[in-house]
Amino acid sequence: MAIPRQLPNAITIVRILCAPVFLWMLLADGGADGALRWWAAVLFIVAIATDGIDGYLARKHDIVTDLGKLLDPIADKVLTGFAFIGLSILGELPWWITIIVLIREIGITVYRFMVVSDHVLAAAWMGKLKTLAQGLALSFALLPLWTLVGDWIFWVNGVLMTIAVILTIASGIDYIVTEMRAARAKRRDA
């Protein structure tokens, strides 16, 4: 069955629009573990889940566009970036973690735009794994599961966040090394 060509990019744009609504819900009553906090977490989880859907639809129906390749990582970064910032504002995540993540995410995005006239730097598998790890870690950090299962869940959250931060740094380095190798090969062939 054919789908509208704009559908994958429309899903990506909806993901971006969800981010400010999610942040408002998270911060509205000071991050307290009431209904708004649960709804904020659910909205984040639904929005981040669409990350797989837009790319899958575009590939399945062979309607992958350069705009989609650029927009998809930006949508992920806006959503996860807002979540990192929100958790740090609430004092639930150290600011240094949020700052490291933002430096990597903004750095790769700026680089993507710098090289766009030469080539489109599409998301690499490690970047996709990083987004998955961030999504999982942030979902656990946002859901007030401690109210249901007790404080041991903070230990799980810590492990998930550590994995996400390591993958964030490693995938950033992976892009740099891959791009440097490609540039060197191009110079050699010229």
Ligand SMILES: O=P(O)(O)OC[C@H](O)CO
């Ligand atoms: O690591 P990036 O910047 O390529 O982003 C990866 C995307 O979020 C994957 O959907």
